[in-house]
Amino acid sequence: QKEVEQNSGPLSVPEGAIASLNCTYSDQGSQSFFWYRQYSGKSPELIMFIYSNGDKEDGRFTAQLNKASQYVSLLIRDSQPSDSATYLCAVRGNGGSQGNLIFGKGTKLSVKP
Amino acid sequence: GAVVSQHPSWVICKSGTSVKIECRSLDFQATTMFWYRQFPKQSLMLMATSNEGSKATYEQGVEKDKFLINHASLTLSTLTVTSAHPEDSSFYICSAQDYRSTDTQYFGPGTRLTVL
Numbered sequence: 055q056k057e058v059e060q061n062s063g064p065l066s067v068p069e070g071a072i073a074s075l076n077c078t079y080s081d082q083g084s085q086s087f088f089w090y091r092q093y094s095g096k097s098p099e100l101i102m103f104i105y106s107n108g109d110k111e112d113g114r115f116t117a118q119l120n121k122a123s124q125y126v127s128l129l130i131r132d133s134q135p136s137d138s139a140t141y142l143c144a145v146r147g148n149g150g151s152q153g154n155l156i157f158g159k160g161t162k163l164s165v166k167p
Numbered sequence: 168g169a170v171v172s173q174h175p176s177w178v179i180c181k182s183g184t185s186v187k188i189e190c191r192s193l194d195f196q197a198t199t200m201f202w203y204r205q206f207p208k209q210s211l212m213l214m215a216t217s218n219e220g221s222k223a224t225y226e227q228g229v230e231k232d233k234f235l236i237n238h239a240s241l242t243l244s245t246l247t248v249t250s251a252h253p254e255d256s257s258f259y260i261c262s263a264q265d266y267r268s269t270d271t272q273y274f275g276p277g278t279r280l281t282v283l
Contacts, residue, residue, distance in 0.1 A: 088271075090274075095258075096276070096277070097260045097274040097277040098211070098260075098274050100271065100274075103271060105270075142210075146270060154201070154213060155201075155213075155272060158210070159209075159210040
């Protein structure tokens with residue numbers, strides 16, 4: 055059973071701080087990793103994807119991947135109240151580009167003004 | 168770019184009726200579309216994978232005769248919930264995979280179904 059694990063939270067950080075969201079996955083053959091943000095009552099929206107070990111930065115967001123540890127994280131710098139949402143980690147297995155995404159249950163982030 | 172629409176955004180129906188939900192990729196061609204269901208405070212659950220021109224692949228436990236999926240073109244997939252019952256009330260979300268960037272799925276805004 056391929057699994058993606060996330061701490062459900064809520065993770066509470068003050069405005070302006072760095073929010074760190076973590077995700078582990080069980081399938082060692084996983085190739086692609088995604089972070090989605092989902093506001094309450096809305097559908098997920100893609101924030102970032104990462105394929106290679108290391109860091110990938112996009113604006114205030116940095117995705118970090120460590121395949122040896124089967125660990126992927128998302129850092130949000132200068133957190134804003136508008137970042138308050140549930141963040142979903144998704145992993146595509148070794149079925150190539152046609153493999154299904156496996157989603158974690160999400161981490162709820164709350165940014166306090 | 169990479170916009171996915173769904174229609175309707177919400178629907179209320181009586182028990183026993185059928186409801187059709189459309190999912191369209193507006194600015195790209197999607198060889199594969201996915202249908203998810205999400206109950207309140209629950210994670211996304213993949214229901215089925217829809218490939219253009221072929222039969223959908225359903226996840227274990229999802230009744231293919233109850234949830235009819237048609238993917239007739241590269242920009243349109245439909246999900247029909249047949250003989251809907253109150254337990255089918257949920258948030259149904261589609262996603263489309265851009266064939267130019269086959270690793271990325273883009274989600275539609277979702278359809279909230281309430282069965283009375």
